[in-house]
Amino acid sequence: MDVRLLTLNVNGEQHTLAVPVCKTLLEVLREDLHLTGTKHGCELGECGACTVLVDGEPILSCLALPIELEGREILTIEGLMEGGRPHPLQIAFAEMGAVQCGYCTPGVVLSAKALLDRNPMPTRQEIAEALSGNLCRCTGYIQILDAVERAVAWVRERRLILEEGRS
Amino acid sequence: MSRRVLHDGGAMLRLPPFRYFAPRSLDEALRILSDHGSEAQIVAGGTDLYPKMKRRQIEPRVLVSVRRIPELSRIVWATHGGVTLGAGVTLARVLACEDLAIAYPALARACAVIAHPPIRSMGTIGGNLCIDTRCTYYDQTFFWREALGFCLKKGGAICPVAPGGTRCWAVSSSDGAPVMIALGAVLHLIGPHGERTIAAEEFYRDDGIQYLAKAPEEVLVEVTLPREDGWKSTYWKLRRRGAIDFPVLGVAVAVRMESGRCRDARIVLGAVGSCPKRIREAENILEGNRLEPDVIEGAAHAVSRAIRPLDNADFLHLYRKRMASVFTQRALRELTDPPPR
Ligand SMILES: Cc1cc2nc3c(=O)[nH]c(=O)nc-3n(C[C@H](O)[C@H](O)[C@H](O)COP(=O)(O)OP(=O)(O)OC[C@H]3O[C@@H](n4cnc5c(N)ncnc54)[C@H](O)[C@@H]3O)c2cc1C
Ligand code: SF4
Numbered sequence: 001m002d003v004r005l006l007t008l009n010v011n012g013e014q015h016t017l018a019v020p021v022c023k024t025l026l027e028v029l030r031e032d033l034h035l036t037g038t039k040h041g042c043e044l045g046e047c048g049a050c051t052v053l054v055d056g057e058p059i060l061s062c063l064a065l066p067i068e069l070e071g072r073e074i075l076t077i078e079g080l081m082e083g084g085r086p087h088p089l090q091i092a093f094a095e096m097g098a099v100q101c102g103y104c105t106p107g108v109v110l111s112a113k114a115l116l117d118r119n120p121m122p123t124r125q126e127i128a129e130a131l132s133g134n135l136c137r138c139t140g141y142i143q144i145l146d147a148v149e150r151a152v153a154w155v156r157e158r159r160l161i162l163e164e165g166r167s
Numbered sequence: 168m169s170r171r172v173l174h175d176g177g178a179m180l181r182l183p184p185f186r187y188f189a190p191r192s193l194d195e196a197l198r199i200l201s202d203h204g205s206e207a208q209i210v211a212g213g214t215d216l217y218p219k220m221k222r223r224q225i226e227p228r229v230l231v232s233v234r235r236i237p238e239l240s241r242i243v244w245a246t247h248g249g250v251t252l253g254a255g256v257t258l259a260r261v262l263a264c265e266d267l268a269i270a271y272p273a274l275a276r277a278c279a280v281i282a283h284p285p286i287r288s289m290g291t292i293g294g295n296l297c298i299d300t301r302c303t304y305y306d307q308t309f310f311w312r313e314a315l316g317f318c319l320k321k322g323g324a325i326c327p328v329a330p331g332g333t334r335c336w337a338v339s340s341s342d343g344a345p346v347m348i349a350l351g352a353v354l355h356l357i358g359p360h361g362e363r364t365i366a367a368e369e370f371y372r373d374d375g376i377q378y379l380a381k382a383p384e385e386v387l388v389e390v391t392l393p394r395e396d397g398w399k400s401t402y403w404k405l406r407r408r409g410a411i412d413f414p415v416l417g418v419a420v421a422v423r424m425e426s427g428r429c430r431d432a433r434i435v436l437g438a439v440g441s442c443p444k445r446i447r448e449a450e451n452i453l454e455g456n457r458l459e460p461d462v463i464e465g466a467a468h469a470v471s472r473a474i475r476p477l478d479n480a481d482f483l484h485l486y487r488k489r490m491a492s493v494f495t496q497r498a499l500r501e502l503t504d505p506p507p508r
């Protein structure tokens with residue numbers, strides 16, 4: 001079997017491990033790094049449960065090979081806290097009832113984070129488009145879209161307050 | 168037990184083992200491909216290949232990634248118009264390029280409706296033009312297909328779609344393919360016997376198994392789109408959901424007008440057969456005429472008459488045939504109506 005020694009940057013930490021090349025990032029995250037926040041759904045690219053960010057872009061870890069990701073920044077849901085505090089998206093999802101069974105949530109939140117980092121004031125349509133690869137089988141999409149909008153509003157208010165404080 | 172490996176109590180769909188190469192030049196890629204012959208398969212983003220491997224539809228022993236080859240990641244505009252896209256350019260990069268959307272709206276439209284955002288970040292334009300054909304009876308897990316009996320496309324003797332037949336009717340399901348034909352694109356290939364170019368229209372074969380006019384060891388290097396030159400284009404896609412799903416009908420239309428009349432037209436349908444279908448009967452109805460409603464309707468009916476979708480994709484095939492006429496009309500109206508101010 002083709003096994004390689006790889007160094008992966010996951011959530012800001014370097015991990016060096018021996019990986020069979022045929023093992024997907026999803027398998028390595030869950031089984032070798034024990035980061036089980038990344039979920040496995042279809043494992044065929046259809047559901048988005050396994051979404052992680054690579055250099056800020058959402059990708060599907062079930063279709064990604066770790067050997068192609070050396071030197072890239074991989075972010076999973078476990079790495080989303082900022083300075084020990086939950087990300088505004090995490091708070092908004094909890095408060096707005098956007099999490100039911102929670103299985104789709106890590107992928108949804110990461111897709112939403114990638115959008116907000118690129119476009120801090122998205123329209124509802126843009127949010128829906130950015131989340132269009134993430135299936136949710138139980139909450140439904142209304143609360144999810146509401147929660148992302150809430151997080152957008154918070155981040156904006158916080159920025160306004162900071163700007164006022166500065167002037 | 169190869170398809171379901173139990174680990175920590177959980178069953179997952181895993182890739183079969185393979186050896187992996189990531190050459191940094193075309194020469195090196197060609198050498199590896201010829202060293203490994205039929206055991207090797209080219210991979211770019213893997214978004215079509217890996218699901219097929221997980222379902223054990225394809226089991227290459229060697230993968231040759233083309234992502235590190237510099238020639239494949241370029242976008243080069245020619246001085247007098249026209250652009251060459253490296254086969255390894257991602258769909259997201261095509262979408263981010265405004266000049267492409269202005270010159271070739273059909274291409275931007277098609278890329279915007281392929282799968283969903285993560286796949287568009289991973290998948291490439293070259294991979295999109297080479298994706299495997301699809302079929303309800305083929306795109307299933309190993310377990311499912313084993314239970315029914317393997318079909319012709321997997322080396323079996325039966326075809327549940329057209330029982331008794333000897334050919335495979337799996338469906339060409341690329342959104343990019345009909346668009347590239349409508350835009351008059353030319354593909355550049357390199358293989359052990361040198362380089363060659365081929366019109367996008369000649370690149371597809373009406374055969375669900377041997378669906379490309381390309382040897383497995385030939386690498387698609389780039390795609391050249393000709394100068395815009397007055398052509399207007401668009402793409403309409405039918406699928407059940409607004410995202411994720413492959414097309415079950417794609418209509419790519421390009422027209423060039425001259426003094427109010429249609430000078431040239433190209434109408435190409437995707438997902439209605441084993442290759443994209445150019446409908447010359449419909450083009451002939453448009454050419455030389457003003458695109459009045461009755462002319463558009465005539466062309467749309469010609470489209471519908473010319474295609475014969477089978478019952479091996481989502482939606483009733485008769486509905487897809489009917490929608491081909493509806494979408495052709497919508498596409499042509501979009502191109503002929505003056506843009507709203
Ligand atoms: C859930 C899901 C939804 C999808 N929806 C759509 C859709 O709506 N429309 C659509 O068109 N596609 C769809 N796809 C298919 C696929 O994701 C895209 O077409 C994508 O652009 C394929 O590119 P890739 O680089 O990932 O191809 P890969 O999977 O890497 O390759 C695909 C095929 O092309 C060959 N190949 C790749 N690059 C080259 C090259 N340079 N030279 C020679 N051969 C090459 C490979 O050997 C393989 O046979 C979907 C896939 C999934 C999983
Ligand atoms: S058309 Fe027939 S042979 Fe081809 S993939 Fe479908 S079932 Fe198999």
Ligand code: FES
Binds near residue numbers: 044049
């Ligand atoms: S588990 Fe990766 S997309 Fe469903």
Ligand code: FES
Binds near residue numbers: 098101102105135138
């Ligand atoms: S919360 Fe259950 S799948 Fe989305």
